[in-house]
Amino acid sequence: MVSTERTVPEFKTDSVELDKEEGLMLYEDMVLGRTFEDKCAEMYYRGKMFGFVHLYNGQEAVSTGVIRSMRPGEDFVTSTYRDHVHALSAGVPAKEVMAELFGKETGCSKGRGGSMHMFSKEHNLLGGFAFVAEGIPVATGAAFQAKYRREVMGDENADQVSACFFGDGASNNGQFFECLNMAALWKLPMIYVVENNKWAIGMAHDRATSQPEIYKKASVFGMTGVEVDGMDVLAVRAAAQEAVARARAGEGPTLIEALTYRFRGHSLADPDELRSPEEKEFWQARDPITRFATYLTEHDLATSEELKAIDQKIQQEIEEAVDLAQSSPEPDPSELRRYIFAEE
Amino acid sequence: MAETLFFNALRQATDEEMARDSSVFVLGEDVGHYGGSYKVTKDLYKKYGDLRLLDTPIAENSFTGMAVGAAMTGLRPIVEGMNMGFLLLAFNQIANNAGMLRYTSGGNFTIPMVIRGPGGVGRQLGAEHSQRLEAYFQAVPGLKIVACSTPYNAKGLLKAAIRDENPVLFFEHVLLYNLKENLPDHEYIVPLDRAEVVRPGKDVTILTYSRMRHHVMQALKTLEKQGYDPEVIDLISLKPLDFETIGASIRKTHRVIIVEECMKTGGIGAELVASINDRFFDELDAPVVRLSSQDIPTPYNGMLERLTIIQPPQIAEAVEKLVEGRI
Numbered sequence: 165m166v167s168t169e170r171t172v173p174e175f176k177t178d179s180v181e182l183d184k185e186e187g188l189m190l191y192e193d194m195v196l197g198r199t200f201e202d203k204c205a206e207m208y209y210r211g212k213m214f215g216f217v218h219l220y221n222g223q224e225a226v227s228t229g230v231i232r233s234m235r236p237g238e239d240f241v242t243s244t245y246r247d248h249v250h251a252l253s254a255g256v257p258a259k260e261v262m263a264e265l266f267g268k269e270t271g272c273s274k275g276r277g278g279s280m281h282m283f284s285k286e287h288n289l290l291g292g293f294a295f296v297a298e299g300i301p302v303a304t305g306a307a308f309q310a311k312y313r314r315e316v317m318g319d320e321n322a323d324q325v326s327a328c329f330f331g332d333g334a335s336n337n338g339q340f341f342e343c344l345n346m347a348a349l350w351k352l353p354m355i356y357v358v359e360n361n362k363w364a365i366g367m368a369h370d371r372a373t374s375q376p377e378i379y380k381k382a383s384v385f386g387m388t389g390v391e392v393d394g395m396d397v398l399a400v401r402a403a404a405q406e407a408v409a410r411a412r413a414g415e416g417p418t419l420i421e422a423l424t425y426r427f428r429g430h431s432l433a434d435p436d437e438l439r440s441p442e443e444k445e446f447w448q449a450r451d452p453i454t455r456f457a458t459y460l461t462e463h464d465l466a467t468s469e470e471l472k473a474i475d476q477k478i479q480q481e482i483e484e485a486v487d488l489a490q491s492s493p494e495p496d497p498s499e500l501r502r503y504i505f506a507e508e
Numbered sequence: 509m510a511e512t513l514f515f516n517a518l519r520q521a522t523d524e525e526m527a528r529d530s531s532v533f534v535l536g537e538d539v540g541h542y543g544g545s546y547k548v549t550k551d552l553y554k555k556y557g558d559l560r561l562l563d564t565p566i567a568e569n570s571f572t573g574m575a576v577g578a579a580m581t582g583l584r585p586i587v588e589g590m591n592m593g594f595l596l597l598a599f600n601q602i603a604n605n606a607g608m609l610r611y612t613s614g615g616n617f618t619i620p621m622v623i624r625g626p627g628g629v630g631r632q633l634g635a636e637h638s639q640r641l642e643a644y645f646q647a648v649p650g651l652k653i654v655a656c657s658t659p660y661n662a663k664g665l666l667k668a669a670i671r672d673e674n675p676v677l678f679f680e681h682v683l684l685y686n687l688k689e690n691l692p693d694h695e696y697i698v699p700l701d702r703a704e705v706v707r708p709g710k711d712v713t714i715l716t717y718s719r720m721r722h723h724v725m726q727a728l729k730t731l732e733k734q735g736y737d738p739e740v741i742d743l744i745s746l747k748p749l750d751f752e753t754i755g756a757s758i759r760k761t762h763r764v765i766i767v768e769e770c771m772k773t774g775g776i777g778a779e780l781v782a783s784i785n786d787r788f789f790d791e792l793d794a795p796v797v798r799l800s801s802q803d804i805p806t807p808y809n810g811m812l813e814r815l816t817i818i819q820p821p822q823i824a825e826a827v828e829k830l831v832e833g834r835i
Binding site for chain 1: 530531533557559560564565567569570571572573574575576577578579580581582583585600601604605609610611612613614615616617618620649650652673674
C-alpha cells in the first residue's frame with residue numbers, strides 16, 4: 165500500500181548559525197542513537213534482550229534536534245515506548261541504557277523498567293511511557309511545576325522547559341487534546357513534539373485521522389503549531405530553538421510536527437508487511453545522518469575523516485556499553501520488593 | 509476544642525498543610541472559585557491564589573497525569589475527584605503512573621500525591637455516582653489506600669497523607685461530610701497505617717471502615733442492651749492492612765465479622781478473609797463472616813438502594829448468630 169507523501173516544508177539553511185563544535189556534537193548524537201539501536205537489534209536477535217523492543221532508526225534528527233536545543237539535565241524530557249534514543253540525547257550514558265535493556269542492576273531503571281521504561285532523575289528524563297499518549301499529561305505536569313515554582317514559590321530561576329515526544333498515533337488520543345488545551349490555557353513552558361512516522365504499528369496515519377496535518381491541530385487552542393522536515397536535524401533544531409525561547413519567555417507551548425520515518429518495523433517483533441518497498445526507499449534516501457554528514461563536509465564544518473573518527477568512537481562506546489551490560493550483576497533477589505514505596 | 513463539621517475538618521487540614529508547605533496545591537474540577545463540590549476547599553483560592561487551587565477543565569486522566577508529573581518534579585499535588593467515581597477515567601494514571609512508576613523507574617522518582625474525594629453510596633445518586641473504588645484499586649502496587657470516617661480522623665489522616673512521600677488514595681464518604689465533632693485546638697496527625705480500635709470488646713471482632721463504621725455503631729446500641737460485647741475496629745488503612753491491630757483483636761475474640769460497603773466480589777473483605785486465613789487460621793473458632801454490598805450496580809430507587817448495602821439490623825443479627833455459635 166502506497167500512500168502519497170506530504171510535501172516536506174522547505175527549510176532554508178542560509179540562516180543557520182552552526183559552528184564546528186556544535187555541528188559535530190549534533191552529528192555524534194545522531195550516530196550514537198543509530199549505532200545504539202543497531203546494536204540493540206543484534207543483541208535482541210542473539211537472545212540477549214527480551215520483551216518488546218522498539219527502535220528509533222531513521223528518526224534521529226528529531227531527538228537530537230529538539231533535546232540538544234534544550235538545557236541537558238535541567239529541562240525535562242518525556243518519551244514513549246520508543247525511548248532509548250531520547251534517553252541518550254538527554255545525556256543518559258549509553259552503558260546505563262544498554263544495561264537496562266539487559267535487565268541489569270546498573271541499568272538506568274535498575275533493571276526494573278526495561279526497554280519501554282527508561283528513567284533518569286539525574287537527567288530529568290521523566291520516562292519511558294509504554295501506553296500511547298500517557299506521557300503527555302506527565303510532561304505537562306512538569307511544565308506546570310516550573311510555572312508554579314516561579315510564580316508561587318518565587319524561584320526566578322525556574323524557567324525549565326518540558327519536551328514531550330509522541331507519535332502520530334497518540335495525536336488521535338484524548339490526552340493529546342486535553343493537554344494542548346491546558347498548556348495553552350495556562351501558557352505552560354511545553355514543547356509537544358509529534359514524530360509523525362506515518363504508521364501506528366499497522367494503522368496508516370491517513371486511515372486514522374480526519375486531519376492528517378497534525379500541526380494544524382494547535383491552532384484551535386490558539387497555540388503555535390509548526391511542521392518541520394524531521395529528516396533534517398537543522399530544520400528540527402531551528403523549530404525547537406524557537407519553541408524553547410517561546411516557552412522560557414512565558415509565552416506558552418508549541419506543537420512541532422516532525423515528518424519522519426522509522427527505518428525498521430514498529431518493534432523487533434513486527435513483521436512489517438504493510439509498508440511498501442517504494443515508501444521505504446523514498447524515506448531511506450532521506451537518511452538524516454548521511455544528509456547531515458554531507459551538509460557538514462560541504463560547509464567545511466567537518467572532514468569525512470573527522471566524521472569517520474566519530475563513527476569509530478561511538479562504535480567503541482557501544483561495544484563498551486554491551487560489555488558493561490553483560491558483565492553487570494543481576495538485581496539482588498532480596499530487593500525484589502524494593503522501590504514499591506518511598507524509602508524513609 | 510471546637511465543634512467542627514467533617515468537610516471543614518478536611519478543609520482545615522488542607523489549609524494548614526498549604527500554609528506549612530508552599531509546594532502543596534490542589535487541582536481538580538471546581539476546587540477553586542466554586543470551593544469544591546462538598547466545600548472542602550471553600551474560599552481557599554482567596555488565600556492561596558488560582559495556581560494553588562487550580563480549577564481544571566473536565567479532563568480527569570490528563571489532570572491526574574499532570575499531578576503525577578508535578579509530583580515527580582518536586583511538588584505535592586492533591587487531586588480532588590469531584591466524585592471519586594469520575595477517577596475511573598484516570599485509572600491508567602492512578603495505576604500505571606502514580607502507583608507503579610516509582611518501582612518501574614528503579615527508585616528514580618517518588619510520587620508524593622494525594623487523590624481524594626467523596627466515594628461510597630449516597631442517597632439515590634444512581635450507579636455511577638455510588639462507587640466504591642477502593643476495591644477496584646486495591647490490587648495496584650505502590651498505592652496507599654485510606655478511608656476516613658470521622659471529622660477527627662479525617663483531619664489528621666489528610667495531613668498525614670499530604671506529608672507522605674507516596675501516592676495516597678484518600679476516600680471520604682459522600683454521606684459523612686456533615687458529621688460534627690469537637691476537634692483539638694492543637695495540631696495533630698493521625699498515622700496512615702494504623703487501624704483504630706473504636707470500641708474494645710471480647711465477643712467478636714468487627715472489622716469495618718468509612719460509613720459502615722457508623723452502621724456498626726448503630727447496631728451496637730441494640731447489641732449492648734442484649735449484653736453482647738463486640739470489639740469494633742475501623743480499618744482506616746485499606747492498603748496496607750494493619751494486621752498487628754487486627755491480629756491482636758482476633759487473638760482475643762476468635763471470631764470475625766467484616767462489614768463493608770464495597771461489593772462482595774473482589775472487595776476489601778475478600779482480601780481480609782484470605783489474609784486472616786493465611787495469618788490467623790488457628791485463632792479462629794468460626795469462619796469469618798462477610799457483610800458486603802450486593803454485587804449489582806447501585807439502583808436509583810431508595811428502597812432497592814437500602815437493600816443493596818448492609819443495614820444495622822443485619823449487623824446485629826450476624827453478631828448474635830456468630831456469638832451464639834449458630835454460624
